[in-house]
Amino acid sequence: MPLVRSLALLVLLFMSSAAALAQDYPSRPITMIVPFSAGGPGDVIARILGTAMSVPLKQSFVIENVVGAGGTLGTNRVAKATPDGHTLLLMHVGQATAPALYAKLPFDPVGDFAMIGLVTDVPMILVARPNFPAKDLKELVERIRSEGDKMTMANVGLGSASQLCGLMFMSATDTKLTSVFYKGGGPALNDVIAGHIDVYCDPATGPTPHIRSRTIKGYAITSKNRVPTLPDVPTSAEAGVPAFDVTTWYGLYAPRGTPKPVVATLVAALQTALRDPALIGRFGELSMTPVEQERATPEALEALLKAEVDKWGRVIKEAGIEPQ
Secondary structure (H helix, E strand, O other), rough: OHHHHHHHHHHHHHHHHHHHHHHHOOOEEEEEEEOOOOOOOOHHHHHHHHHHHHHHHHHOEEEOOOOOOOHHHHHHHHHOOOOOOOOEEEEHHHHHHHHOOOOOOOOOOOEEEEEEEEEEEOOOOOOOOOOOOOHHHHHOOOOHHHHHOEEEEOOOOOOOHHHHHHHHHHHHOOOOOOEEEOOOHHHHHHHHHHHOOOEEEEEOOOOHHHHOOOOOEEEEEEOOOOOOEEEEEEEEOOOOOOOOOOOEEEEEEEOOOHHHHHHHHHHHHHHHHHOOHHHHHHHHHOOOOOHHHHHHHHHHHHHHHHHHHHHHHHHHHHOOOOOO
16 A cells, blocks of 8 residues: 555656646747758748747747758757757658668657647759759750769758659659768758759758749749749649659657647647748748648647658668668
């Protein structure tokens, strides 16, 4: 009996401390870690989202870029962080590709996180340097085939959305380009603008303003329909390559063990933020939209993540990429 009473007391103490933590949460600024460089798509989304979520949470957000190892360094930082809701992760589809790309991950992409919810689905855009001679995707593919791997294609590292998009583009068009690796989307885009890189496939967040200002050329967007911000950029299906179909989704995570009341507070703040007209407007300017409310939940994020782990595991294996 003394043991039972002791266990019961411990449970009560845990429940009361969790409730107290949730009542005081958040007690200081929240750090949102983005595992990629400043200026890239994830960084832009994080800053817009952090601004919107700071209103219902009544605390500011600090965006921290932790770069390296295909996003796994920053992701591991959050997996090992104190589970009090003050350290969050904004991560894209790379959360699902990591198990197939890395032989020894220091974290479990599913089990080591408390899911908050999905944020947005971002279509990919195939772009090229501003002086690229092809007038449309058909001509671009023909030129790639004629020049072979003499042409360059940027990506931001193993498991990045740009690498996955590049693999799918080359598979869909039966072409081969020479990959050039960068530490982030910002530096990669800068080299495309400068004419140092021929082709790049990036989430729409990054290239949209540059396509509109005509500092780079946009050839195809992987959404089902054209986007209002880029009415002259055809969908990949319209451009003649329907098999070029890839979308980057972003999810919000906390460390495993984060108290459920804190998770519930974060879910509510996320859903409020995704209804914010300012956020919707900024997302729209960058050719993306917030997810529906029913997808901004822990259950929806976990279900998608598990399905994507299986999907990309097969794709990566079929591409012949060996885990590092």
